[in-house]
Amino acid sequence: MATMDVVPDGDRMTVTVWGELDLGSRQLLPDLHDTLTLSGNGIDLRLDAVGFCDCSGLNMLLDLRTHALDEGKTVTVRSCGPAVERLLDLTGTRELFAARGPQQDAVRPAADEPGPPKGDEDQDLRAEVTQLRRAMQTRPTIDLARGILMASFGLSPEGAWSVLVRTSQNTNTKLHHLARDLVGTVHGGTLPEPVQQQLAAAVASTAP
Incomplete structure (x- = not known):
């Protein structure tokens, strides 16, 4: 079961999480929502001590991010271990939780300076929405x-x-593509032979 610790940091809250981010981690959401409300600008997550993270855990993080956007705040992943890092990479959601770096802060336009062109802002927003949609669409298939x-x-x-x-x-296949093809076998589809071999090997090394 996941646990968390909260430390105020200026107008943000730093939340350190331990344990596993799976279906049971949704029990953290009420406390995370309260923490978000108490923050001035949002939450910075430290997930180095998370040893396991599946699509349910990612769903919880995306729910928290959506809640933050509704409040005009942000949720960033400041640091994470291999389990979370791998999932963010496989699902293409890393950028949704990216923190603004010092150099980016340094070049932020002052109030009396012109900001980036409106077109650039629209393009960034469209890219972010595309990433979020892809994550939301692929999670049910993966589960x-x-x-x-x-x-x-x-x-x-x-x-x-x-x-x-x-x-x-091992097959250099996107996770959501593999999940889609695996679900397709229920309706009569077949996996490519190399994928079948790697799947069988993975099952053999994992099965009790």
Whole structure:
């Protein structure tokens, strides 16, 4: 079960999380929402001590981010361990939680200086919306694929996630593409032979 610690830092709150970010981590959301409300500008997450993170955990982070945007605030991932980093990379959501660096802060226009062209702002916003949509659309398929592996091979949620990630990495296949193809096998589709081999190997090394 995930736990967290909150430390005020100026107009932001630094939240350090320990444990696993999975379906059970949603129990953190009420406290995170309260922390967000108490902050002046948003939350900075430190996730170095998170040893496991699946799509349910990412969903929780995206929900928190959406809540922050509704309040005109931001949620950033200041630091994270391999589990969170891998998931953010595989789902293309890293930039949604990117923190503004010192150099970016330094070149921010002053109040009396012209800001970036409106077109650039619109382009950045469109890119961010595209990333968010992609993450929201692919998560259900990934969770369904994980459920198929759990039911087919008697894997735990963590084991099924490990199989998906390992097969994705070993076949150089995007995680959501692999999940889509795996779900397609329920309706008569087949996986390419190299993918089948890597999937079988991952299951063999993970199954109890």
